[in-house]
Every structure is written in structure tokens, then in C-alpha cells.
Amino acid sequence: MTDKTEKETLADSLNKTLEKSKGIVFTVAAIIVVAIVAVAVFATLKSKATEKGIEQFDLIAYNLTNEAKDLSADDIAARQTKALEDLTPLTEKKGIVGVRANMLFAEIKFSQKKYDEARSAWLKAVSGDDKIYTAPLCYYNAAVCSEELGDTDSAISCYKSASEADEFVLVDHALFSLGRVNEGAAKYADAKAAYDKLISLHPSSNWAELSKSRLIALKAAGKIE
Template identity: 30%
Template structure:
């Protein structure tokens, strides 16, 4: 019985202490509660604004894609200008959005179709640098390397392909092809030891790739010409 009375007194004391604390800190508690409400509300609003901007950018990118498909049939100069202006508008208004990514991809493809290889290279690098984790980064680097090769700048093409080989744009199906092309370009530049190194790396890291089959043929040929092979 005595223990029960002691427990009741302790509960009463705790209750009184809590009442006193709440009473003396009422303004502070109210301020904290209000702050939390404002924070949550602000987060919801910020998310909604971000979501709406992403949707708007994506819609504009879809319109750009449709316009580009139509332009491919007609090659109208006015339509080309309008597409370029629309791409720049999306990139300026929504620079980090999925819509901006898609718009850059369309621009890269358009430059290729116009055989403006310098611009195609720049746009491919812009896409890869601006969106390094996107599913298009590896393909954009490969496109930029191919454009550099079309310009006759084999060293620049190799430098870009090395970025893929080192893991940029990964995970990417472009890695095996990049290693093969690094070997091929090294052969064109007559740096045959480098070519063998790239072909051997391809064979070791991607044994099931179709590019490896081609690489092994080059390894055999280069070795027969006096090169060295690790395979």
C-alpha cells in the first residue's frame, strides 16, 4: 500500500513538473511547432514546383522531338531555326532537367545529320559533362569521339574514347566498342604497342563481346607482324 502511495505521489509530481515546464516554455514550443509546420509546407510547395517544372521541360522536349522528326523529312531552314531556339529555351529555363537532356540529344543528332561534326562533338561532350549519370552519357561520348574522327582529329577521338574506357558514362554498353576503337585508332596512328594493349584489355574485360572477337583477330595479326601480346 505504501508503495502504491509513493508511486501515485511520483506520478503527481511528474505531472506537475510537466505542466510547469510547458507553461513556462509555451512560446518556445509554439514557435518550434509553427516552424516545423512551415518547413513541411515549404518542402511540399518546393517539391510541387520542381515537379511542375520537370513536367513542363519534358513536354517541351517531346514537342522538340516531334518537330525534329518532321524536319528530317523536309529539311526546312525555318523549322531548323525554330528547333534550335526551342532547344536553347529548354536548356536556359530548365538546365538540369530531363527535358534539357533530351533536347541536347536531339541537337546532337541534328548536327550529325547536317554533317556539322565540330558542333556534334561539342554537343555530345556538353551532354556527357552536364548529365554524367544519364543513360545517354556513354552514347554521347561515343558520338563525340566519332565526330572528332570525322574531323580528322584522331588524338581528340582517342582522348574522348579513353573517358569511356575509364568508366565515364558507365554502366554503358559503349565500353567494349570504345576499347576496340582505341585499338583501331592506335593502329592508324602507328602506335602498335598501344593498340595491342587496348585489344588485350578488351579481351580480358569483355570476353563475351562481339568486339572481342574482332580484337582477337587484330591481336593475331599484330603479333604476326612482330608485336607482343599478353594473350
């Protein structure tokens, strides 16, 4: 077989293969186009669903707080009950709608001194995305609820999570509270670590000054070196 004949044979073979696979190539291309369209439609629908959810949330919040200062205790309670009822389906939503709904749900429950339900809602607001900007506040408030419930382990865990966000506006308070709760649980090394971190982070803050005084007291009592 000559080189020319071999080249022609290979070319013919390739052409035949392409002819046979042409339908598959076109089918794959069609699937890709359909997928791109589907993603675009999904994104549009998701955006519209989010927009609708935010509108629903805003209306609930407005109905709860509008001219509330002039309401009686019974009227406020009635508004809270209605708001909780309307918020419930939104608390199951993903993204910003679910976050905002759970945070408002938690605020209402906290005001009613239903700390267990408030804590659950605060934590639900960060479930699946603890990097969201509202996460430190949610963890901090969950910690406060845990303290109200006498749940020291949960309070420590939540204050720790809140304090890990250095840019959190209440990070000093979170760190001091972490130290205080650890100190109350006789976890003196952990308390010292929290106080030390606070002093290192913001040495001139009022919370840092309080932390320094606690370290002096713990050393004087022989609890830490």
C-alpha cells in the same frame, strides 16, 4: 530542500521553459509544413515544365522529319535551320528535355558536317550526369566527331568513356575503336589493353576476332610483347 520540493521546482521550471518556447516550437512546425508544401509545389511545377518541354521537343522533331523523304535539299536545309533555332533554348534545360534536345541538335550538326558543334552538343547531353543511359552513345558519337576533326586525344577519351558501359550495345565497336585510335597514336600498350578487354568481354564477336588479328600484327611488329 525535500525531494518533493525539488521535484516540484524542476517541474515548474520545465513548464515555464516550455511555455516560453511554445511559440518557437509552433513556428518550427509551421516552417516544416510550409517547406513540405513548397517541395510538393516545386515537384509539380517541375513535372509540368518537363512535360511541356517534351511536348515542344516532340513538335520540333515532327516538323523536322515529317515526310522529309519527299523534300528537296533546300527544303531539308530550311527545316534543319528552323529546328536548330527552336532547339537552342531547350538545349539549356536540365534533365531529359535537355538531353533529347542536345542529341537532336548534335545529329543535325553532324549531318551538316559541322563536327565541332556536333561534338559539343553530344558532350553537353551528358554534362552533369554521365550515368544517364544515353551517355555511352553520346560519348561514342562525340568520339566519331573528334576523329573527323583529327583530335586524337579527345577521340581516345570519348571512346574510353563509351567503352566503360559494358551493357552499351556498341561496346565492342567502342573498344575496338579505342584500340585502333590508340594504335594509330603509337600508344601500343593502351591499344593492347582495349583489344584484350574486348576479347575478354565478348570473345566470339566479330570485333573480338579483329582485335585478335591486330594483337598478332602488333606482336609481329615488335610493338607489344
